[in-house]
Amino acid sequence: xxxxxxxxxxxSTATSASSxxxxxxxxxxxxxxxxxxxxxxxGEVTYAALDYAASAPALQRVWDDVAAYAPYYGxxxxxxxxxxQLSTDLFENSRxxxxxxxDCREGDQVVFTRSTTDxxxxxxxxxxxxxxxxxFETEHxxxxxxxxxxxxxxxxxxxxxxxxxxxxxxALADRDPYGPALVCVTxxxxxxxxxxxxxxxxxxxxxxxxxxxxDAAQLAPHHPVSVRELDVDWIAFSGHKLYAPFGSGVxxxxxxxxxxxxxxxxxxxxxxxxxxxADGGVDVDWHTTAARHEAGSPNVIGVYAIASACKALTxxxxxxxxxxxxxxxxxxxxxxxxxxxxxxLSLFGDDAPRVGVISFVVxxxxxxxxxxxxxxxxxxxxxxxxxxxxxxxxxxxxSEPQEPGECGAPEAEPGERSLNAIRVSxxxxxxxxxxxxxxxxxxxxxxxxxxxTYRTEEGRCVPxx
Numbered sequence: 001x002x003x004x005x006x007x008x009x010x011x012s013t014a015t016s017a018s019s020x021x022x023x024x025x026x027x028x029x030x031x032x033x034x035x036x037x038x039x040x041x042x043g044e045v046t047y048a049a050l051d052y053a054a055s056a057p058a059l060q061r062v063w064d065d066v067a068a069y070a071p072y073y074g075x076x077x078x079x080x081x082x083x084x085q086l087s088t089d090l091f092e093n094s095r096x097x098x099x100x101x102x103d104c105r106e107g108d109q110v111v112f113t114r115s116t117t118d119x120x121x122x123x124x125x126x127x128x129x130x131x132x133x134x135x136f137e138t139e140h141x142x143x144x145x146x147x148x149x150x151x152x153x154x155x156x157x158x159x160x161x162x163x164x165x166x167x168x169x170x171a172l173a174d175r176d177p178y179g180p181a182l183v184c185v186t187x188x189x190x191x192x193x194x195x196x197x198x199x200x201x202x203x204x205x206x207x208x209x210x211x212x213x214x215d216a217a218q219l220a221p222h223h224p225v226s227v228r229e230l231d232v233d234w235i236a237f238s239g240h241k242l243y244a245p246f247g248s249g250v251x252x253x254x255x256x257x258x259x260x261x262x263x264x265x266x267x268x269x270x271x272x273x274x275x276x277x278a279d280g281g282v283d284v285d286w287h288t289t290a291a292r293h294e295a296g297s298p299n300v301i302g303v304y305a306i307a308s309a310c311k312a313l314t315x316x317x318x319x320x321x322x323x324x325x326x327x328x329x330x331x332x333x334x335x336x337x338x339x340x341x342x343x344x345l346s347l348f349g350d351d352a353p354r355v356g357v358i359s360f361v362v363x364x365x366x367x368x369x370x371x372x373x374x375x376x377x378x379x380x381x382x383x384x385x386x387x388x389x390x391x392x393x394x395x396x397x398x399s400e401p402q403e404p405g406e407c408g409a410p411e412a413e414p415g416e417r418s419l420n421a422i423r424v425s426x427x428x429x430x431x432x433x434x435x436x437x438x439x440x441x442x443x444x445x446x447x448x449x450x451x452x453t454y455r456t457e458e459g460r461c462v463p464x465x
Contacts, residue, residue, distance in 0.1 A: 027324075032057050034046065051382055094306065105227060111252070188355045192396075233253050336360060360421060382422055382438075385421075393420075
């Protein structure tokens with residue numbers, strides 16, 4: 001951070017530092033931690049946000065930093081005024097902070113995007129024309145779907161980390177013709193929370209002349225992620241899962257494919273020089289820096305929020321955050337295991353290392369009905385559906401690929417089977433009481449049933465009025 005910027009936000013940083021020191025062994029302060037919601041059975045309760053895998057609440061530290069900067073907001077890269085220069089410093093210093101957080105290599109580029117989905121669509125546009133892409137069916141749709149102009153090989157869901165590596169090795173060895181290849185893999189499943197053998201998959205990819213991109217949307221908020229240590233070529237992640245508000249994301253990694261391709265978006269900022277030709281056309285000299293793929297006015301506040309979150313997590317210490325999350329995971333898994341009607345979904349088995357993301361189904365319950373009852377009767381927010389990972393959830397549920405089911409829009413009525421699951425997810429801001437209330441609510445709903453009547457409305461299960 002530049003000297004003039006640090007002066008501008010010094011009050012916020014000082015407050016945040018003292019909070020960090022006080023809360024290292026406790027949940028990190030997040031926005032909304034004291035919000036109360038009404039219950040259909042009467043009264044109010046503090047909201048238990050257990051849908052971190054979709055969007056995590058913003059860290060208070062991040063919000064304070066953004067609020068301290070807001071009065072100094074200005075355009076970046078183009079203005080001569082003081083606020084524009086300050087904002088440009090903040091924007092580029094945020095890029096450096098993200099590169100440090102990811103332990104990027106010298107020469108790597110950090111490109112700011114809107115989200116993980118946007119980052120992977122950007123990468124899909126810059127892959128060489130004859131590139132083959134290899135992706136497991138277990139991926140989130142953000143990783144599964146962007147490769148429309150490439151030759152794609154979809155790999156079956158592995159049942160062990162070792163099988164994942166062997167499957168990839170065989171597919172890469174058998175590719176024909178032998179040319180550019182890219183492997184896309186998640187770091188932690190957004191359905192099961194299970195950690196994937198990223199380092200081993202990267203080694204397998206490189207041994208067969210392929211590159212690899214890591215979807216770290218679910219990994220980066222829970223574990224340190226190092227480009228060098230994992231030896232991946234690119235990393236993509238989203239700010240809204242990393243305790244930062246607003247719509248910003250990151251694609252970080254090797255610059256050559258990025259520099260060799262046409263800009264992701266054509267416009268101001270991406271172009272270094274534009275001139276008319278004698279024949280009436282236009283010649284464009286595009287930037288070779290990250291600006292090549294950042295056309296238009298960037299989301300400066302969103303970018304700063306990501307950088308602030310990166311710093312806050314680093315200062316809090318991932319070692320303590322990981323240990324505390326393991327404690328919460330154990331609470332949830334033990335609680336669910338005590339209810340025979342509950343089946344937790346898993347690829348790699350009960351002993352697989354994981355982050356705080358757990359999906360399950362309940363015998364005799366429509367998943368949307370169960371999630372609606374958790375919200376309306378207990379003030380607990382979870383997710384139901386296929387979690388934008390349709391092939392994976394269908395595989396885990398043992399259904400046929402063509403069997404109907406939609407993300408968050410089940411057609412079944414309460415009490416009927418639906419091709420959907422329930423997902424509970426948590427992280428650095430989750431207090432013990434939230435997971436304890438969740439475990440208690442699951443047991444009570446299974447034993448006693450819902451206390452309220454529910455109906456389907458516009459594809460969602462809601463309390464009847």
